Amino acid sequence: MRRIIPPAGAPRKLALAQLTNSVGDGAYYVVSVLYFNRVVGLSPTAIGAALTLGWALGAVAGVPLGHLADRRGPRGVAVLMSLVTGAAVASFLFVRAYPAFLVAVCVYACAQCGLAAARQALLAALVEPARRTETRAHLQSTVNAGLALGAALGGVALQLDTTSAYLTALALDALSFVVSARLLHRLPAPEGAAHTERPVGERRLAVLRDRPYAVVSLLNTVMLLYMPLLSVALPLWIVRRTEAPEWTVSALLAVNTVSVVLFQVRIASRVTGLDSASRSVRHAGYVLLLACLVFACSSLATSAWAAGALLLTAAVIQVLGEMLLGSGSWEIGFGLAPADKQGQYQGFYGSGTAVARLIGPLLLTTLILSWGFTGWLVLGGLFLAAGTAMGPAVRRAHAGTAHRASLGTGAAVEGS
Structure with missing residues (x-):
């Protein structure tokens, strides 16, 4: 089990936070496209276009949001991005117009990329260099386990194939990010992680x-x-x-x-x-x-x-x-x-x-x-x-x- 469960301390707490939201993500990945198509009423082309734009913006947003984590501290930014991601998922429960859906998808993708950058920075700040890759491997194992569990829950929603089942799966994902934010907030703030000013001459x-x-x-x-x-x-x-x-x-x-x-x-x-x-x-x-x-x-x-x-x-x-x-x-x-x-x-x-x-x-x-x-x-x-x-x-x-x-x-x- 030591090959699967991370060591006590920051690695285990980070893994628990990622396990929590990966369960929700597993359910989301399974049901989201069908929900957007069957319940929201969007065409596959419209869904694909929104996801493409969202992830394109997310790829760009990751760097400035990661920079924000360097300046303000990775723990606080990780908590914020987790809450924003949860809010974006929660908005999917209510949006029915395409412009609102497009905005929600873009916010979701940017927050996810920002969250990934902040969590990596938090890991680097809390775990000594010699153990970072090992810890990241533990996190990857944890994420896969959570995704598998969440996918099973999403499969139940697909089997039921009702609006309430889809809404429950999405609500689970939104809630998982809120819980994850709480777990991240309980981690110690890295010493010297936040800098309000950029050193003179630094780009x-x-x-x-x-x-x-x-x-x-x-x-x-x-x-x-x-x-x-x-x-x-x-x-x-x-x-x-x-x-x-x-x-x-x-x-x-x-x-x-x-x-x-x-x-x-x-x-x-x-x-x-x-x-x-x-x-x-x-x-x-x-x-x-x-x-x-x-x-x-x-x-x-x-x-x-x-x-x-x-x-x-x-x-x-x-x-x-x-x-x-x-x-x-x-x-x-x-x-x-x-x-x-x-x-x-x-x-x-x-x-x-x-x-x-x-x-x-x-x-x-x-x-x-x-x-x-x-x-x-x-x-x-x-x-x-x-x-x-x-x-x-x-x-x-x-x-x-x-x-x-x-x-x-x-x-x-x-x-x-």
Whole structure:
């Protein structure tokens, strides 16, 4: 159980806060689109347009909101963003006009991105550098467990298929963010976390001028394309291009969730600095390439059992690559960020998730459904190229960080 439950203190309290709202998020992810379509009365195109705009704004908002966490303290900003997210979800219970829905979606996405940046900054402030990746792995395991539980509750709402069931699921998500805010507020305020004034001569939003860090973040965004692969492209591939039964989609998602809960912390324990983190991401590129090859071969199987076996094998390989990537990526994101600018740097680094979710569905469905086997090879090549390039990019960014630290213009390098 020590591999799953975080150590006592700040790590366990952070995990409990994320567990709380991830349960609500799991229910939200399952029912939200159908609720917006069947109850609110919006077309799938209108819903998609609103979500696209919302996450595009969220990707931009993460940096200034992270900067706010640096200046005012990550705990207070995390509490505020959690409450704003809960309020945005609660507004979905009442909005029926598209303009109001569009505003609510944009507020929701921006607050979610701001919350992610503030929570990362809070973790960096409360947990010593040597334990940050391990703690982040615990949080990831916790989030997956919460999402699975919430998805089960959302599945009940889908089965009932009534307005009250959908409203209950959304209300649960809104309430979960309020409870999470309360738990975050009970964490100790990091010492020296808040600065009301910027040091003389320091540029605002310095991360936007840190080109080596931007390159690292871009490579990480490419690797994060595995996210829409699981949620969008793979289900369509299974249904349209393989002989496997439709329930295989749920089985593969269950394999992914359980694997992360059980093994993410164990894999993350092998990452102890930037060198091992870069190596972990490089290995993730190889593993994800292999997963793409096996997924591609599933279309060649002539029976449901053969296709299902190939898909299951590919899913196991893929989740290994996902865990290797996460372990290395977290260490890199923390280790290359100045200690007094973790909020804005984590906001920038974390925007890769929003970007991957924004462009990934269209890119991957075009590659995989239109190009078939060749598309899988191209996607695997992208994973391999990004994973291989991460090492040199990290070394360059690390050298720049060390140089700034020696000049007294940046924080001490961590994780090396």
